[in-house]
Structure formats: C-alpha cells, structure tokens
Amino acid sequence: MNESVSRPTAADAAELLARVRARRPRVHCLMNSVVQKFTADGITAVGAIPSMTSSLDEIADFVARADVLTVNLGTLDAERRHVIRIAVDMANAGGKPWILDPVHCDYSPGRLAFARDLIALGPTVVRGNRAEMALIGEVRASLAIETGPVDHLSDGSVQVTVENGHVWMAGVTGTGCLSGGVIAAFLAVEGNALKAAAAALATTGVAAELAAPEARGPGSFGIAFLDTLASLSADDLLKHARIRHATA
Amino acid sequence: MNESVSRPTAADAAELLARVRARRPRVHCLMNSVVQKFTADGITAVGAIPSMTSSLDEIADFVARADVLTVNLGTLDAERRHVIRIAVDMANAGGKPWILDPVHCDYSPGRLAFARDLIALGPTVVRGNRAEMALIGEVRASLAIETGPVDHLSDGSVQVTVENGHVWMAGVTGTGCLSGGVIAAFLAVEGNALKAAAAALATTGVAAELAAPEARGPGSFGIAFLDTLASLSADDLLKHARIRHATA
Amino acid sequence: MNESVSRPTAADAAELLARVRARRPRVHCLMNSVVQKFTADGITAVGAIPSMTSSLDEIADFVARADVLTVNLGTLDAERRHVIRIAVDMANAGGKPWILDPVHCDYSPGRLAFARDLIALGPTVVRGNRAEMALIGEVRASLAIETGPVDHLSDGSVQVTVENGHVWMAGVTGTGCLSGGVIAAFLAVEGNALKAAAAALATTGVAAELAAPEARGPGSFGIAFLDTLASLSADDLLKHARIRHATA
Numbered sequence: 001m002n003e004s005v006s007r008p009t010a011a012d013a014a015e016l017l018a019r020v021r022a023r024r025p026r027v028h029c030l031m032n033s034v035v036q037k038f039t040a041d042g043i044t045a046v047g048a049i050p051s052m053t054s055s056l057d058e059i060a061d062f063v064a065r066a067d068v069l070t071v072n073l074g075t076l077d078a079e080r081r082h083v084i085r086i087a088v089d090m091a092n093a094g095g096k097p098w099i100l101d102p103v104h105c106d107y108s109p110g111r112l113a114f115a116r117d118l119i120a121l122g123p124t125v126v127r128g129n130r131a132e133m134a135l136i137g138e139v140r141a142s143l144a145i146e147t148g149p150v151d152h153l154s155d156g157s158v159q160v161t162v163e164n165g166h167v168w169m170a171g172v173t174g175t176g177c178l179s180g181g182v183i184a185a186f187l188a189v190e191g192n193a194l195k196a197a198a199a200a201l202a203t204t205g206v207a208a209e210l211a212a213p214e215a216r217g218p219g220s221f222g223i224a225f226l227d228t229l230a231s232l233s234a235d236d237l238l239k240h241a242r243i244r245h246a247t248a
Numbered sequence: 249m250n251e252s253v254s255r256p257t258a259a260d261a262a263e264l265l266a267r268v269r270a271r272r273p274r275v276h277c278l279m280n281s282v283v284q285k286f287t288a289d290g291i292t293a294v295g296a297i298p299s300m301t302s303s304l305d306e307i308a309d310f311v312a313r314a315d316v317l318t319v320n321l322g323t324l325d326a327e328r329r330h331v332i333r334i335a336v337d338m339a340n341a342g343g344k345p346w347i348l349d350p351v352h353c354d355y356s357p358g359r360l361a362f363a364r365d366l367i368a369l370g371p372t373v374v375r376g377n378r379a380e381m382a383l384i385g386e387v388r389a390s391l392a393i394e395t396g397p398v399d400h401l402s403d404g405s406v407q408v409t410v411e412n413g414h415v416w417m418a419g420v421t422g423t424g425c426l427s428g429g430v431i432a433a434f435l436a437v438e439g440n441a442l443k444a445a446a447a448a449l450a451t452t453g454v455a456a457e458l459a460a461p462e463a464r465g466p467g468s469f470g471i472a473f474l475d476t477l478a479s480l481s482a483d484d485l486l487k488h489a490r491i492r493h494a495t496a
Numbered sequence: 497m498n499e500s501v502s503r504p505t506a507a508d509a510a511e512l513l514a515r516v517r518a519r520r521p522r523v524h525c526l527m528n529s530v531v532q533k534f535t536a537d538g539i540t541a542v543g544a545i546p547s548m549t550s551s552l553d554e555i556a557d558f559v560a561r562a563d564v565l566t567v568n569l570g571t572l573d574a575e576r577r578h579v580i581r582i583a584v585d586m587a588n589a590g591g592k593p594w595i596l597d598p599v600h601c602d603y604s605p606g607r608l609a610f611a612r613d614l615i616a617l618g619p620t621v622v623r624g625n626r627a628e629m630a631l632i633g634e635v636r637a638s639l640a641i642e643t644g645p646v647d648h649l650s651d652g653s654v655q656v657t658v659e660n661g662h663v664w665m666a667g668v669t670g671t672g673c674l675s676g677g678v679i680a681a682f683l684a685v686e687g688n689a690l691k692a693a694a695a696a697l698a699t700t701g702v703a704a705e706l707a708a709p710e711a712r713g714p715g716s717f718g719i720a721f722l723d724t725l726a727s728l729s730a731d732d733l734l735k736h737a738r739i740r741h742a743t744a
C-alpha cells in the first residue's frame with residue numbers, strides 16, 4: 001500500500017476543501033425532517049450544492065443529477081424505505097458514492113435491520129456514534145466511521161483518528177447529520193474514501209473549534225459553526241487538523 | 249392539601265432544573281414538522297434527550313424507550329392520528345406522563361375534535377394559548393395551562409400563574425411548542441404536574457427575559473434564548489422566577 | 497395606463513410594509529419541509545401571520561382562514577399534488593391571491609409539468625430563479641418574477657427591476673422561499689401585484705443589505721436578516737430601495 005496515497009494528512013484536508021469549493025458537487029440527501037435546513041446550510045457552507053426531496057415520484061430525477069448520495073435513517077416508514085432503496089440502487093448503478101448514517105438504530109430493531117440490509121448493498125461510508133456502530137457490527141468492504149470526541153475511521157486495513165471537534169457539537173441537534181452531508185461532499189471529489197472522510201471530519205471539527213470562542217452557548221455555537229465552515233482557510237486546517245494513523 | 253407540596257416556588261424551579269440536568273430524561277416528541285429542530289435544541293439545552301420520529305413503523309420502539317411523551321397537533325393526517333393514538337396508549341399503559349399541545353385547534357374543527365378525543369384519554373397536561381384553551385373547554389382530571397403574557401396553570405383546585413417571559417417569544421415560531429417539550433422534560437422527573445409545569449415555564453420565561461438584552465430582533469432572540477436555557481443557573485431562577493398562587 | 501398606480505416606488509414599498517404590519521394578513525404556506533420554520537419566521541418578522549399545514553384533512557380549513565396562499569413545489573408527491581390543487585381551487589374560488597414558487601423544477605420533469613398545470617390555473621405571481629423561469633416559459637395573465645442578483649418583474653406590459661439584495665442570500669437555504677412568503681403577505685394588502693411584489697422584494701433585499709455588515713458568515717447572516725426584516729423602517733426603504741422601470 002502506498003502510504004502517501006492512503007494516509008490522509010492536514011494538507012490533504014486543505015487540498016480537498018479547496019477542491020469541493022471549486023467543483024461544487026451536488027449532494028442529494030435523504031435526510032430526517034428535523035435537520036434538513038441545518039444540513040443543507042452546512043453543505044452549502046463548504047461550497048457544495050444540497051438537495052433534499054424524498055418523494056417517491058421525484059427521487060430518481062434528483063439522484064440522477066447528484067454526484068453523491070447521503071442516506072440518513074431518521075423518520076423511517078415503508079415508503080421512505082422504498083425511496084431509499086431506489087436511490088441506493090441508482091447510486092450503485094451509476095458508480096456514485098453514498099454514505100449511510102444509521103441514526104438512532106439503537107432505538108428501533110426495525111431500523112437496525114434496515115440499516116444492515118443497506119450495508120449489504122455496499123455503501124462507500126457508514127458513519128454512526130458508538131452505540132450505533134456497536135450494533136451495526138462488522139462493516140465489510142467499505143469505510144466505517146465512529147464519530148465522538150475522537151472520530152475513528154477504518155477501511156479494514158488502515159485506521160485513522162480525527163481528534164478535532166468541540167463538546168458543544170453534542171448540544172446542537174444535527175451536527176452529526178450535517179457532518180455526514182459534508183463527508184458526502186468530499187466523497188464526490190476524492191475517490192479515496194478514507195482520505196475524503198478524514199478531510200471532511202477535520203473540516204467540521206476544526207470549524208467547531210474555531211466557532212466555540214465566538215459562541216455563548218449551543219444556539220450561538222450552531223450559528224458560529226456555519227460561519228466558520230464557510231470561512232475556513234487552508235491555513236486553519238494546516239494549523240489545527242489532528243489526523244493520526246495506526247495500522248490495524 | 250399540603251401546601252408545601254402542591255404550591256410551586258422559585259426554589260422548586262431551581263431544584264427541578266438541576267434534577268432534569270442530572271437525570272437527563274428522554275422526551276419523545278410527536279412534533280409538527282415546522283419546529284422539530286428548534287424544539288429538540290430547547291429540550292437538549294435544559295439537559296434532556298429529545299427524539300422526534302413519527303413513523304407508524306417505529307413509534308412503539310421510541311415511546312418504549314422514552315420517559316415522557318409530547319403530543320403536538322400540527323400537520324395532522326389520518327396516519328399521524330393513528331400514530332398519536334398508539335403513542336398515547338403506550339404512555340398510559342406504561343404510566344408515563346404525556347402532554348397535549350392542541351396547536352391551532354382554533355383553525356380546524358377536525359383538529360379540535362381530535363384534541364377533545366385525546367383529552368378523554370387523560371393527558372397529564374394540556375397546554376394551549378387563550379384561543380385554543382377557550383375552545384377546549386373544561387379539562388378534567390389533568391393540569392390545564394393557558395400560556396400567554398402570563399401563564400395560567402390550574403389543576404382544578406389550585407391556580408398558579410407564572411409571570412415570566414418576553415414579548416419577543418411571539419416573534420419566534422415554535423417557542424410555545426418548545427416550552428411544551430420543556431414541560432415534558434420536567435414532568436419526567438417530578439410527579440406533581442403543577443410543580444413540574446410551573447418550574448418548566450419559569451425556566452423558559454426567565455431564559456427569555458435574560459436573552460432579550462442580548463438580542464437585536466427575533467432572529468438573534470431565538471438564538472440567545474437557546475444559549476440562556478443552557479446556561480440558566482439556580483440563582484437566575486431564585487432571583488427572577490415569578491410564580492404566584494391563588495386558590496380556585 | 498396610469499403610471500402613478502402601476503409603477504412601484506420606494507415610497508410604495510414603505511407604505512405597503514406599514515400596511516402589512518397594521519393589517520397582519522394570514523399567509524398559508526404549502527412549503528417544502530426544509531425551510532418551514534425559516535419562512536414562518538420571515539413572514540412573522542414583516543408582521544404577517546404564517547400557517548404551514550399541508551395535510552389533506554385540514555387544508556380546506558386553513559386556506560379558508562387565510563388571506564393569501566403560497567405554493568412551493570419542494571418535496572412533491574401524489575398526495576401533496578392533490579392538496580395543492582384543493583388549496584389553489586379554494587383560493588381562486590374565494591378571490592384570494594396566490595403565488596407559485598416552482599423551486600427546482602429544473603431538476604425534475606414531473607415537477608416542471610405540474611408547475612405548468614398550476615400556471616394554467618392563474619397564479620397571481622410566479623417566482624423562480626433564472627433556470628426555473630427559463631423552463632417555465634411564457635407566463636400569461638399573471639406577474640412573472642425572476643429573482644437573482646437583480647430581480648426582474650414583468651406583468652406583460654410593464655417591466656420593473658429591484659436591485660437590492662446581498663450575495664450571502666445564496667448561502668442561506670430558504671431565502672428565496674422566504675421571499676415568496678413575504679411577497680404573499682404584501683399581495684394580501686395590495687391588489688396591484690406588480691406594486692406588491694416590488695415592495696416585498698425591496699423589503700427583503702434592503703433587509704439583506706443592512707444585515708450583511710452585522711454578520712460574519714452565512715449562519716449569522718440568516719439570523720441578522722430576520723432581525724433587520726423585523727426592524728426595517730420606512731426611512732430604510734426610502735433611502736436604500738432601488739426599484740427601476742422599463743416599458744416592455
């Protein structure tokens with residue numbers, strides 16, 4: 001394995017953020033209804049173009065125009081499951097990357113079973129918190145990410161940690177979902193999923209660190225986080241990104 | 249009646265807020281789609297854990313894990329009515345408190361009729377504005393709350409007013425719905441509904457008063473309100489809560 | 497044609513904003529789920545009263561009580577199409593103005609076809625961006641608005657431009673949808689659609705210009721925009737509104 005290719009660095013993060021801003025990829029999100037605007041604002045802030053419809057009649061048209069797909073399992077019902085399967089099949093057929101966010105699969109056995117069905121379809125990335133990823137179990141043939149105070153990324157052979165972020169992220173509903181959308185934007189411009197995801201998580205994590213001193217609590221933190229995502233510079237990433245490596 | 253138990257004070261509010269932060273109750277919300285994130289952020293700000301799904305396939309799993317239920321009647325359709333009935337039956341069977349927020353029942357006779365059906369199932373609290381509560385009529389065997397410039401709480405024998413709040417709350421969509429979620433969080437840690445609800449309304453009202461001087465208008469007020477909810481101290485409540493009593 | 501009636505000025509904008517604040521019209525919105533709260537907050541900020549339900553069971557009750565209707569085509573499915581048709585038929589039968597926002601009709605042929613079906617029903621205003629309006633084609637018997645860095649309004653005989661706004665509006669999801677809701681509020685108090693829409697777009701555009709110096713990025717800009725919408729004075733409009741005319 002060529003380490004210089006597979007092991008992401010702060011310089012990679014800076015280069016990939018610039019690439020997202022230059023190419024402006026389209027990110028289609030099957031996003032839970034709670035955080036649609038916050039996620040769309042975050043995707044826009046890094047320079048990508050979000051879309052959000054989850055209607056059965058239109059999903060094919062929107063996925064066809066997208067460069068990457070985010071599947072977030074909030075508010076699942078039978079029709080939404082059907083829409084997700086159509087979207088995933090289209091992404092796979094078109095060779096487009098997609099990310100699965102099995103949010104709250106630890107609350108509902110049905111949601112967990114559906115998450116496992118989707119993982120069998122080969123997502124580029126699965127991202128969850130510790131409780132969710134523990135239930136998901138082994139994720140084969142894709143990149144697994146456990147986010148938390150430290151984010152753990154593993155593609156089966158290489159393990160990477162991203163140690164950026166701020167405790168206030170947990171006080172704002174949707175920061176995890178937003179980071180899933182930002183990972184998707186980076187996947188659209190970089191074929192190495194480990195490098196793309198590490199760069200995206202360094203971007204959101206450093207933005208959170210720079211936002212915290214501007215904020216007085218979770219309300220103003222969520223706003224400052226969007227501001228810093230939009231203004232984050234290459235120097236900010238080179239100076240603050242903490243991406244570490246360990247062979248599995 | 250033991251006055252020291254049934255008549256809530258500012259000290260009770262401070263003690264119950266500390267209890268919410270220590271126990272971190274789970275609050276499941278059947279919330280209108282407009283204000284899901286704002287309500288979730290408010291519930292998180294007081295220290296509780298929100299969840300929001302309203303899908304028929306998953307409602308039982310989520311209510312089973314929750315400590316308390318919030319039923320908000322925005323955007324009603326046949327499926328949502330069915331989901332609400334399942335959730336309420338589960339809450340009642342499990343002895344869990346639940347609050348009904350008959351939002352805009354004055355706009356739609358069908359919504360009003362459904363609100364009355366739900367009241368017959370015995371909510372722990374019904375909270376509405378003046379127009380809504382006037383139509384609801386007598387609320388038996390539960391706590392009725394009419395929110396407004398002054399909040400009026402009545403359990404049939406004791407009447408309490410909470411005189412906190414700020415006029416800018418009416419300029420931010422969802423402050424009433426958010427306060428319903430906060431009342432739910434307090435119901436989860438205190439069996440005396442009158443005391444729990446008065447403490448919750450003092451908490452949101454004092455937070456609004458402390459937020460207003462930080463704000464320039466309704467946008468920044470909504471943000472500052474979340475900040476102050478998260479940072480509110482026992483001293484803030486002891487100093488500013490205005491809870492008054494009058495025997496019915 | 498009487499120019500003093502048909503050609504809107506900054507003074508008209510100031511007068512109509514005052515009229516909205518005095519009359520507080522009810523604006524019912526069939527709004528995509530992403531930006532419901534942001535749009536409701538914007539409508540409230542200019543002094544009108546928003547409602548948002550899109551359930552089949554309740555749409556008639558809500559449109560009956562509204563002064564004006566906004567139809568936004570995000571997240572379309574079969575039931576939503578049905579609800580929109582009921583709402584539009586009621587608005588037409590009641591002589592109430594309505595505005596169509598064919599958002600993202602350039603992404604989906606089905607959405608474009610539905611937008612054209614609705615235009616045949618005679619909306620008071622159709623508002624879209626350049627890509628959307630190019631596909632919509634000729635809009636007969638109504639006011640067409642293409643929003644962008646400069647807004648172009650045409651009622652078939654008179655063309656007006658509104659040159660207010662700020663580039664950061666494109667960084668906040670929903671500013672276009674919000675401006676559709678504000679146009680609706682102005683249509684409710686002024687029968688001349690060209691004058692109402694020009695006044696509404698000058699209001700949102702000047703608010704954006706005054707908000708930008710208060711902001712550090714798209715997060716704080718969205719918040720400051722709501723603040724300035726709520727505090728905008730007649731003097732602000734008289735001083736900053738740039739409404740120009742050209743006969744077609």
